[in-house]
Amino acid sequence: MAHPSPIKPALGRSAFVTGGAQGIGRAISCRLARDGYDVSIADIPPQKEKAQEVIKEIESYGRRAIFVTVDVRDAKQIEAAIAETVEKLGPNLFVSVANAGVTQVRPLLECTPEFIENEVRINVLGFMNTHIYAAKQMVKQGFGGRILGAGSIASYRTAENLSPYGATKFAVRGFTEASAKEWAQYGIRVNAYGPGIVDTPMWDHIDAELAKIENISIGEAKAQRVKREVKLGRIQEPEDVAKLVSFLASEEGEYITGQTIKTCGDSQGYRRSKSIPNIAIASILANEYADCRKLLHIRPGNAVNQKWGEMEPPYSA
Numbered sequence: 344m345a346h347p348s349p350i351k352p353a354l355g356r357s358a359f360v361t362g363g364a365q366g367i368g369r370a371i372s373c374r375l376a377r378d379g380y381d382v383s384i385a386d387i388p389p390q391k392e393k394a395q396e397v398i399k400e401i402e403s404y405g406r407r408a409i410f411v412t413v414d415v416r417d418a419k420q421i422e423a424a425i426a427e428t429v430e431k432l433g434p435n436l437f438v439s440v441a442n443a444g445v446t447q448v449r450p451l452l453e454c455t456p457e458f459i460e461n462e463v464r465i466n467v468l469g470f471m472n473t474h475i476y477a478a479k480q481m482v483k484q485g486f487g488g489r490i491l492g493a494g495s496i497a498s499y500r501t502a503e504n505l506s507p508y509g510a511t512k513f514a515v516r517g518f519t520e521a522s523a524k525e526w527a528q529y530g531i532r533v534n535a536y537g538p539g540i541v542d543t544p545m546w547d548h549i550d551a552e553l554a555k556i557e558n559i560s561i562g563e564a565k566a567q568r569v570k571r572e573v574k575l576g577r578i579q580e581p582e583d584v585a586k587l588v589s590f591l592a593s594e595e596g597e598y599i600t601g602q603t604i605k606t607c608g609d610s611q612g613y614r615r616s617k618s619i620p621n622i623a624i625a626s627i628l629a630n631e632y633a634d635c636r637k638l639l640h641i642r643p644g645n646a647v648n649q650k651w652g653e654m655e656p657p658y659s660a
């Protein structure tokens with residue numbers, strides 16, 4: 344299958360992508376393979392079968408691909424996954440993409456400490472540690488590299504019922520900026536991509552949870568938000584995100600570092616209409632505050648301290 348790429352190929356170099364088995368990570372893995380990279384797909388063990396499909400696609404482009412297991416909540420596993428990547432694909436790691444992430448949708452007053460901790464461990468600690476171990480390898484190799492990570496429009500504007508998620512994506516933006524300053528001296532560029540509403544299993548999950556909270560049917564929350572908020576008028580495809588990653592990884596992206604770049608079809612990021620008057624905002628807040636009483640009666644079955652295997656991947660806590 345021929346997929347011509349406008350970007351200078353990267354033959355002989357490899358890329359490491361966490362959460363590469365599905366959604367945006369899958370699209371990034373395939374796109375980087377089309378750009379010439381051998382790819383290490385790092386994901387949790389239950390994703391092995393999906394990863395095999397990605398490997399097949401990458402091999403059809405004439406590149407090598409491997410699956411390495413990693414739970415990014417554990418720094419030692421990240422270190423081991425990068426070591427395995429270098430052992431199998433060679434000491435030529437040029438791109439690392441800290442893409443793995445989860446979104447858990449819940450009003451703040453229903454969030455347990457375990458719920459928040461899980462999201463922070465994956466989206467913040469997993470993200471930072473992936474960057475650090477990738478950078479250590481790149482510094483050792485001595486020819487620079489591109490370190491990329493999953494931000495979001497939520498890195499700029501948060502949304503109700505997604506508060507811990509928004510906070511983690513703000514952290515992505517901060518760490519991207521700071522680490523870019525430290526690692527510029529090694530020829531490493533650090534940037535993040537900030538998608539909007541992307542058609543992946545993650546958004547199916549958000550949609551299903553919002554449907555419960557807003558008492559609407561499955562599919563409605565996603566459709567409404569795309570219609571109301573995305574100026575380009577269509578949902579984003581994972582490949583739209585992969586195009587930006589491809590650019591940032593390429594020679595063309597050489598002078599860009601420390602940035603969290605939105606790729607969201609000018610999505611307004613869950614924002615209510617600009618023209619809404621302050622008095623209306625006050626009234627919305629007042630209504631939400633009144634709801635707090637209801638929220639304090641935390642619904643049964645809402646505990647989020649499940650162990651691996653008790654929930655469908657990737658939303659296990």
Ligand SMILES: NC(=O)c1ccc[n+]([C@@H]2O[C@H](COP(=O)([O-])OP(=O)(O)OC[C@H]3O[C@@H](n4cnc5c(N)ncnc54)[C@H](O)[C@@H]3O)[C@@H](O)[C@H]2O)c1
Binds near residue numbers: 367387537545656657
């Ligand atoms: N889908 C969107 O609309 C959207 C928008 C903005 C940002 N993002 C971000 O992009 C990234 C990818 O999102 P997606 O929509 O493809 O999500 P997804 O849920 O479809 O895929 C996430 C991948 O991460 C893996 N993962 C989850 N927990 C992990 C862990 N502990 N260790 C290793 N891997 C783990 C999953 O197995 C899965 O393969 C996330 O960081 C997300 O926050 C997504």
